[in-house]
Amino acid sequence: MQYSSQFLSRKIVFIAACMSVSACLQIFAEHFIYWSTHLLDEFWRLWTGHWVHVGWIHYLLNMIAFACLPFIFPHAKVWHFVALLLLLPPAISLSFYYFLADIDAYAGLSGVLHGAYVAVACVHLLYKKERGFAALVLLLILSKLIWENTVGSLGTAELIGSPVLVEAHLLGVIWGVIFALAYIIWAYCIDPH
Template sequence: MVNHILMKRLLFVACCMVISALLQLLQAESVYWRWAFWSEPWRWWSAHWVHVNWIHYFLNIFAFICLPFIFPRLRLSVLAALLLVLPPLVSISFYYYFPEVEVYAGLSGVLHGLYIAAALDALTIASERRFALLLLAVVGLKLFWENIFAAHDQIATMIGSPVLIEAHLLGAWWGVICTALWLGYRQYQRHHALE
């Protein structure tokens, strides 16, 4: 049974890696372009799976690969749903709240949302609560540090592009909202199942 679950997680991660790598080959057609927001809506999703370059790709994919194994009780169906919902939410937020963002590529905003959502979900499991609190504190401190000191020179040099900390904030924000809605829905289901 454990091997079956592990294989499903590995297959899921491998599929996401391949999709993201293939989008690298279609970079110009996949990045977020503000001017094409309404005429090319696939970019709402694809922009978060395409990267500035292969170094950027590998940095984000490594963080993504770790997620389902750091949080082994996170259901793949929940992870898949978040991967479908978070990218357009971040893109729409760029469009309406950060009009100065004209071009964007990268998974880091969505990754912040995924890690926040996974940690919030793990808070409901007693054996994972301490780790979840630690991770939430680390991500919170990282976001605070980024917004106060904006120290990304080394990463920006490595990937050849500025780091858009607004994406990290939006991803984390939407991760909180999506998880609150999910946990609220689960609680609602449990309550009505008891009646």
């Protein structure tokens, strides 16, 4: 019981810290958003561009999705989320920079969230009891990507007051799968049983 309450409190502190940092960055968003022209000179934008938002409603929506993630997958530890939050933002930002050069500016955590949900769900496919739920999460994310890339995301764009960059969601999913596979291979090499 003590382990589970300690585990729970670590997750709550982690979520509160991330939400606080994101809110602080939001106040000076112009210094932290992804700007392709400043990206390599102001390298912090590789990470911070994903933690600022186009407005407070956008911030709130992403933070709600972020706060749910650590609690719906029981085997994920705080260090797993920290690793994803360190790896996914620069991977997505550099993908914008090198492969989608027409994207000048970006703000928001949704690409990272898509990647984190997919990465954690892919790893949870290995756990028999969580396999069904993890598959459902992956199916829902795939359905969302198909919807956004065919029908569009007009309702969300109206709600946050800015166009939704669905490419960020797709890149997040791609990088999430890559990082999940790397983690699975690494974990298997350490303990092949």
